[in-house]
Amino acid sequence: MAAVIPVALDPTHVRIALVGQGPLAKRRLAQLLEGGAAPAVYSPEPDAELIALAGIALRRALPAPADLEGVQVLFVVGIDDPAAEALARQARVRNILVNVEDVIPLCDFHAPSVIRRGDLLMTVSTGGRSPALAQVLRERLETLFPAVWADRLAELAALRDRLRATxxxxxxVLRACRDLIAAKGWLP
Structure with missing residues (x-):
């Protein structure tokens, strides 16, 4: 069993870069943007969709070593193995956490499968061992926790704020929130 420590990063305090191309790079970039990140994006051969998604953050090349200065988290997706390995080495020399999609030995961390309902964030991780299982579980959670959970969280947060103000x-606060969840029948 691999040892892992789950963390949720605040992208306003962490400098993130993405190096990639292809559909997986677009998916990863969309996830980063949805999470509030504004990553620098490097792609030697971006397609029109990646160009549109990255906007002015796009650089049409692989990053030079100097481009990695100040980066704290690096995602590498859809780049050939020798280039991905070189980027992982360059990142580690600079103490940058790196994730090379689907290449476990080159990963300092694994990005979980994500479900967002407003500020409610649920994740599923297999430690990179079975992305297919993580996807299936995420899809199941999406049906169990529909979009209405964003409003439910807002209602609970308002209750918490009112109670804290008194x-x-x-x-x-915990008891009141649990009582509200039970009274509304939100969970079976």
Missing amino acids: GAKGPE
């Missing part, structure tokens, strides 16, 4: 402490 001086309520953690256990009381």
Whole structure:
């Protein structure tokens, strides 16, 4: 069993870059943008969709070593193996966390499958061992937690804020939130 530590990164505090091309690079870029990131994007041969998605952040080349200065997290997707290996080495020399899609030995971290419902974020990870299983589980969670959960979270957050404003402490807030979830029948 691989050891992993789940983390949620705030993209306003982390400099992210994406190197890639093809459908998986577009998917990863869309996920980063949806999460609030504004990554630098490097692609030697971007298609029209990647060009549109990346906008002014796109550089039509692989990054030079100097381009990686200041980057803290690097995603590499759809780049040939020798170039991906070189980028992973360059990143690690600079203490940059790197993920080379579907190449476990070159990954410092694995990006989980993601379900977003407003501020509600659910993830599924197999540690890179079975992206297909992560996808199937994500699809199942999407049906169990439809878009209405964004509103439910907002309702719970408002309750929490009201209780905190009156001086309520953690256990009381937790109990009230659990009671609301039960009273509304949100979970079976």
